Amino acid sequence: MAKSGALDLATGVGGKIKKEEVESAVETYEKYHVQFGGDEETRKTNYSDMVNKYYDLATSFYEFGWGESFHFASRWKGESLKESIKRHEHFLALQLGLKSGMKVLDVGCGIGGPLREISRFSLVSITGLNNNEYQITRGTELNRLAGLGNSCNFVKADFMKMPFPDNTFDAIYAIEATCHAPDSLGCYNEIYRVLKPGQCFAAYEWCMTDHYDPNNEIHKKIKAEIEIGDGLPDIRSTYQCLDALKQAGFEVVWEKDLAADSPVPWYLPLDTRHFSLSSFRLTAFGRFITRTMVQVLEFVRLAPAGSMRVSSFLEKAAEGLVDGGRMEIFTPMYFFLARKPLSES
Numbered sequence: 001m002a003k004s005g006a007l008d009l010a011t012g013v014g015g016k017i018k019k020e021e022v023e024s025a026v027e028t029y030e031k032y033h034v035q036f037g038g039d040e041e042t043r044k045t046n047y048s049d050m051v052n053k054y055y056d057l058a059t060s061f062y063e064f065g066w067g068e069s070f071h072f073a074s075r076w077k078g079e080s081l082k083e084s085i086k087r088h089e090h091f092l093a094l095q096l097g098l099k100s101g102m103k104v105l106d107v108g109c110g111i112g113g114p115l116r117e118i119s120r121f122s123l124v125s126i127t128g129l130n131n132n133e134y135q136i137t138r139g140t141e142l143n144r145l146a147g148l149g150n151s152c153n154f155v156k157a158d159f160m161k162m163p164f165p166d167n168t169f170d171a172i173y174a175i176e177a178t179c180h181a182p183d184s185l186g187c188y189n190e191i192y193r194v195l196k197p198g199q200c201f202a203a204y205e206w207c208m209t210d211h212y213d214p215n216n217e218i219h220k221k222i223k224a225e226i227e228i229g230d231g232l233p234d235i236r237s238t239y240q241c242l243d244a245l246k247q248a249g250f251e252v253v254w255e256k257d258l259a260a261d262s263p264v265p266w267y268l269p270l271d272t273r274h275f276s277l278s279s280f281r282l283t284a285f286g287r288f289i290t291r292t293m294v295q296v297l298e299f300v301r302l303a304p305a306g307s308m309r310v311s312s313f314l315e316k317a318a319e320g321l322v323d324g325g326r327m328e329i330f331t332p333m334y335f336f337l338a339r340k341p342l343s344e345s
Contacts, residue, residue, distance in 0.1 A: 059138070
């Protein structure tokens with residue numbers, strides 16, 4: 001089950017980083033980003049270190065506020081956030097046609113919330129690929145508690161250099177994860193390589209939409225807030241993702257920004273104007289309580305120095321995400337289903 005207590009949050013900050021080194025890790029992470037003098041090229045060159053530091057620092061906050069599945073979802077009126085997240089995962093499984101006996105790869109699996117849900121829903125064995133040791137340790141324990149220790153597993157590796165033979169998997173998916181790649185084409189090339197011919201890859205990508213104007217200073221500020229708050233080297237456009245898929249050799253079955261038709265805005269849980277008891281920790285008041293609690297825990301040294309700075313850049317990310325959603329310049333759910341041809345031309 002998700003870690004839900006204040007002490008769980010406090011002791012989890014920093015992940016595998018030594019507690020006395022958390023503050024310097026925060027400083028190193030911040031310096032990758034434009035607000036602290038960083039640039040896109042440096043983030044791309046050092047993406048592995050940047051993303052690992054991000055998830056070591058942020059995972060306990062994610063699990064405390066969001067649960068085990070670290071992603072957004074399109075949402076129907078009357079549907080809770082938790083219900084929408086499950087449906088979002090089931091939709092992906094159904095699009096891939098997952099069924100018992102298939103060998104499936106989850107690229108950038110986090111602590112495995114979607115992996116466990118999809119495994120139970122589709123009766124498949126899933127391998128979670130993740131380059132963060134802390135998340136794998138946590139995910140392995142959650143698999144054991146869920147009774148999935150024998151059917152689901154994790155592999156620690158970089159998704160730009162996967163340790164699998166060619167044509168290994170019957171299906172591959174990624175949920176808001178390959179946005180961390182420094183190069184979408186390189187990432188899609190690797191996914192193409194390890195996927196069996198005739199089989200499909202499905203994903204939800206974080207993208208800038210057609211409404212984004214790279215010359216608009218407000219738009220650029222929102223994009224930068226999302227990048228620092230979510231450990232991203234860059235945020236690509238939907239067209240760039242689509243073009244990279246085709247360059248990698250995939251046949252695109254269909255693609256769509258699912259945020260466009262969502263009856264309830266995907267960013268509503270983070271909107272400070274919204275209040276919900278079912279997702280209380282994500283509301284303005286819930287986040288105020290969390291912020292105050294982290295401040296106290298850091299002061300009494302139950303949480304490592306630097307914890308408040310992590311809380312602060314995650315708050316900035318939330319603001320950027322809400323603004324990006326309201327202005328329709330950003331989507332966390334550009335969906336595509338792509339097939340690897342049976343024979344390569």
